[in-house]
Amino acid sequence: MAGLATALATSRGGHEVVLLERDAGAPAGGDAAQVFESWQRTGVAQFQQPHNFVGLGRRLLRDRAPDVSCDLLAAGAVEVEQFRFLAGATRQLGDENLATIGCRRPVFEAVLRRAVEAEPSVDVRAGCRVTGLALAGGRSPQVEGAVLAGGEVVAADLVVDASGRSSRTAAWLTAAGLGPVAERTSSCGLIYYSRHFQLRDGVPDPPYASVLAGPRGDLGYLAYAVFVGDNRTFCLCIMPPPWDREFRSLRHPDAFMRAASHLPGVAAWTDGDVALPITPVLPMGQVTNAVRRYMTIAGSVAPGLQPIGDALCHTNPTFAFGASLSLHHAFKAGRPSRGRGRSRQSGSAVRRGGRRGSRAPLPGGHRRGPGPGSSLAG
C-alpha cells in the first residue's frame, strides 16, 4: 500500500522509480470479484481482512490522485458519508471530509497498482525479494541501494522501506553495526475473525447506524464491526481477546454465524435471505502496535533510507489508521523537490518492499550489500 502510493506520488513528482515487490501482481483485467477471489498475497497477512479507508486517505486520494479516486468508484467502491451520522449536531466547515471509502482491500490495491503500472517512470518488478541494504563504506555509512535475493544490487538515491509490519531493515542495520533502531511494541489484545458476504440481488441495503459504516460495538468481552465493501459486499469482523480460548471456535462457520445472529444489529445483514457468505471465516492473530525510531540524537541511523507505512509505525487496526497513514507518508515523500518541479531526477527509484533510488550501478569503491544469506557487517 505505502510502496505503491509512494511510487505514484514520487513518479508524478518528477522522479524515476523502481518498485520491488516480492508478491505477484493483481490478475490482469479482472473485475472486482475476480481480483478478490484470485489475488493471493503472502506478503501481506491482512490482505483479505476488512479495511476501512478513513477520511484522511479518502481526502488525499481525492486531492492528490483524483484519477485513482474515480477509478475506485468505477470499480465499485462506495463513499460512506460519516457526517450524516452527526444527527442533530450543528454542521461545521470540514464535516464533509468525514467520509470513508468502502472497498475490499485487494480491490483497492488493484486499482492503485494499475495506476502505478501506467506511470512511464515507474519500473514495477514483481516477484523480487529484497534481502538486504547496500551500504557505502565509511564511518557513517550511507544506504545506497537494495540487495535482491539473487544478489543483484539495485542502487538508489533514496531507499524507501515500505515492506510493512515485518520489515527487516532494523535487523539488517543492526547486523551491519548501525543503529540501534529503537522499537516499542504492544499487543492489541484481540484476534480478528472475519467473513465477507455478498448482498443478494434485489435486497435493499440493510440499515446502518454508527460511525465507520456498520453496526459495530464493544460488548466488553468481544468487539464486532460490519465493514461496508465495494459492489454490495460487506465483511463482519468479530474480535475477541486472544486469552479467551473458548472464542477460538469462531473460526468454524457455524459458530461464527451463530454468534453473528446474536450481535446487536448484525442479523439484519448476515441473515441468509439478505446475504450470502463469499469466504470462509478468516482468522488473524498477532495484532500489535509498534513504532520504530530510525533517528537518534546524532541524526539518522541510516542516511539514504526512509522507512514509511507499517515499517515505521503500525497501530491497532480497529482505529483504521494504517492505510491512510501509509498514503499520508507516501504523498509527503512524493512532494516535488523545490526548484525541480516535475522534471526527472535521473536515477531515483521507489521499491515496494520497498525502495527508491537510482538504477545506475553503485560507484566503485563502495561497500556493497551482501548476497542472500550473508551479513551486511564487515
Ligand SMILES: Cc1cc2nc3c(=O)[nH]c(=O)nc-3n(C[C@H](O)[C@H](O)[C@H](O)COP(=O)(O)OP(=O)(O)OC[C@H]3O[C@@H](n4cnc5c(N)ncnc54)[C@H](O)[C@@H]3O)c2cc1C
Ligand atoms: C487485521 C488488520 C486489519 C486492518 N484494518 C485496517 C483498516 O480497516 N484500515 C486501515 O487503514 N488500516 C488497516 N490495517 C492496517 C493496514 O493494513 C496497514 O497499515 C497497511 O497495509 C500498511 O501498508 P504498508 O505498505 O506499510 O505495508 P503492507 O501493506 O504490509 O505492504 C508491505 C509490502 O511489502 C512487500 N514486502 C515485504 N517484504 C518484502 C521484501 N523483503 N522484498 C520485497 N517486498 C517485500 C509485501 O509483499 C507487501 O506488498 C489493518 C491491519 C491489520 C493487521
